[in-house]
Amino acid sequence: MNNFTLKLKNVCYKIGEREILKNICFKCSQGEIIGIIGPNGSGKTTLLKTINGINKIDRGVILLNDKSIDEYKEKELARKISFMNQNTNLGFDFSCIDVVVLGRYPYLESFQEYTKKDIEIAEKYMKMTNTLGFKDKSILELSGGERQRVLFAKVLTQESNIMLLDEPSASLDMMYEDELFKHLESIKEESKTVISVIHNLRIAVKYCTRLILLSNGEIVKDGKPEEVMTEENLNKVYGINARVYHNSISGLLDFCIL
Structure with a gap:
């Protein structure tokens, strides 16, 4: 796999006059699991949709391999960046294998049918995620x-x-x-990068190599979990009085609300 970098420079995004993202700056490269954390309404989902090009930024630039994402064709960008929405409400009656194989769409030419190899790749990941048993079921039955x-x-x-x-x-x-x-950890070992919105802070600390803490559309802190998950930051951003410590059983960073 070729080396790649993703850079956000002074990215701003507005809805009407309301600024949702304010001067977002960070850089990531291959082999990272980055957790985007912060309270509701802090801009986490908006940030992901902005990186993916769904939201068109008002100011700043997003560069993938030093090329603006706006310069990529749709399928070209989809081969480099994928997006999973939190909404699981699907309105179409497709079998699960038909839903999963849609992930191969960026690799097909216009009007090209899915190949046997595409089906095999879809089945490989269904087996990995323990969903192969749903293969022929309607997605609406699940x-x-x-x-x-x-x-x-x-x-x-x-x-x-x-x-x-x-x-x-x-x-x-x-x-x-x-x-x-755990699957995401294995993906990291393949030198891919994951950027995920996470509400479960214990999961974020356990699996992420890096955390980006958002509040009111701004980055409060970007760094290793122990640099971001501090009592001061939890109080400042979440408004909670918390004690941060290392769990004596797991050895992982942990917290409790006092």
Whole structure:
């Protein structure tokens, strides 16, 4: 895989007169799991949609390999950046394999049918995410958590360099949440990069190599988990009185609300 870098320089995004993202600056390269954390309304989902080109920025620039994302054709960008929405409500009655194989769309020519290889890649990731048993079921028959896992298989099937995940474990129980992030750890070892909105701070600390803390559309802190998850930052951004410590059993950074 070729080296790649993603850079955001002074990125601003507005809805009407309201500035949602304010002078966002950061750089990431291959092999990172970056957790985007912060309270509701801080701009986390907006940031992901902006990186993916869904939201058109008002000021600043987003560069992928020193080239503006606006200069990429749609399928070219989709081969490099994939996006998983937190919304699992799908309005079409497709089988799960048909949903997952849609991840191969960026690699097809116009009107080209999915190949046997595309199906095999989709099945590979369905097996990885323990959803192959749903292969021929309608996506509408599944629970929210089951759909979440199928959609995760779809974004894996896209095999992009950078994965943008918006609360990928929101509908999952503890076992599947931990399993999903273990899959992301293996992806990191393939020199891919994951940027994920995460509400579960303990999961963020356990699996992320780096955290970006947002508040009111601005980056409060960007760094290693122990640099970001401080008592001062939790109080300042979340408005909670917390004690941060290392868990004596897991050895991981942990916290409790006092």
